[in-house]
Amino acid sequence: MKKNRLLVVVLIVAFSTITTAGYAQIRLGLRGEVGLNKATFSKDAIKVENLNSFKIGPTVEVMLPIMDLGFEASLLYNNNKMEIRDDGSAWQKVEETNHYIDIPVNLKYKFGLILPVKIYAAAGPYARIHIGGDEDFKKISDDIKAKSFEAGINLGLGLELFKRLAVGVNYGLPLTDNYSANKPEWTDAFNNKDGLWSLQATVYL
Numbered sequence: 001m002k003k004n005r006l007l008v009v010v011l012i013v014a015f016s017t018i019t020t021a022g023y024a025q026i027r028l029g030l031r032g033e034v035g036l037n038k039a040t041f042s043k044d045a046i047k048v049e050n051l052n053s054f055k056i057g058p059t060v061e062v063m064l065p066i067m068d069l070g071f072e073a074s075l076l077y078n079n080n081k082m083e084i085r086d087d088g089s090a091w092q093k094v095e096e097t098n099h100y101i102d103i104p105v106n107l108k109y110k111f112g113l114i115l116p117v118k119i120y121a122a123a124g125p126y127a128r129i130h131i132g133g134d135e136d137f138k139k140i141s142d143d144i145k146a147k148s149f150e151a152g153i154n155l156g157l158g159l160e161l162f163k164r165l166a167v168g169v170n171y172g173l174p175l176t177d178n179y180s181a182n183k184p185e186w187t188d189a190f191n192n193k194d195g196l197w198s199l200q201a202t203v204y205l
Helices: 002-023 135-139 184-190
Strands: 025-035 040-043 046-064 069-074 076-085 093-112 117-133 149-161 165-174 196-204
Touching: 046 093, 046 196, 093 149, 117 165
Parallel strands: none
Antiparallel strands: 025 046, 025 196, 040 046, 046 069, 046 076, 069 093, 076 093, 093 117, 117 149, 149 165, 165 196
16 A cells, blocks of 8 residues: 555656646756946955956756746856056056856746736856966965855846847845955955846847
């Protein structure tokens, strides 16, 4: 009797999984993102200015058509540039580029306007893995190192056109430090927790 009940449960779970996968809308796409910030972070004599980023990579979207609810996950190469200034020392300006892999996973909800336009809202966590850079920091100090792992939260809003193109704005809120530094003034300048705005576009295949 127990074996029969277990078999029934397994069959129900398997059938539910197959049914959900069959009805879910799965799409692949290419996503690009450009930072909009011209931020200035300052502490004492140091200033971090013109923080910009460019991201690109594949994305997958899985939606339940009845609810217009699903999730989207991406694997993005992130080219992150910043300009560092100090008018009171031998160096005045250093331009630093760091390279990351960003992995955002967002819960996504769509609601229709006039066809073929839909509004979407997305929110979820992201992880960021440092894969290169830091060379120019040696001109300033050996104490500054980019963190190998970062995390935060994304909030996004945008429009989907003709089921092929999605454009919108994204607000990323860091939850961890970006850099490690032994001097407090360096730590405060580099690890500003202000959110970053970006403009993103995704083309679905």
